[in-house]
Amino acid sequence: MSTETLNHPLSKAQIEILNLFSMKMTDDDLLNLKNVLINFLTQKLDILTNDFWDKNNFDNEKMEQLLNTHNRTTYKPK
Secondary structure, X not given: OOOOOOOOOOOHHHHHHHHHHHOOOOHHHHHHHHHHHHHHHHHHHXXXXXXXXXXXXXXXXXXXXXXXXXXXOOOOOO
16 A cells, blocks of 8 residues: 555545445445445435525426527537
């Protein structure tokens, strides 16, 4: 293992995850841990997207309008 100094110190979350991985785990344990982390991040994403919708008064009609809007820049050949 390299003994290089990190440019950025590890966060508390990173240290906790490294501590988890230092324990002896089966493949099933690792899969379960991965699922726990995925579920945690999914819940956070749900909260963030709901907050965004609420703050920007989004509804299904507005979403359909955005989906059908063409906002790409036209390509102009040289």
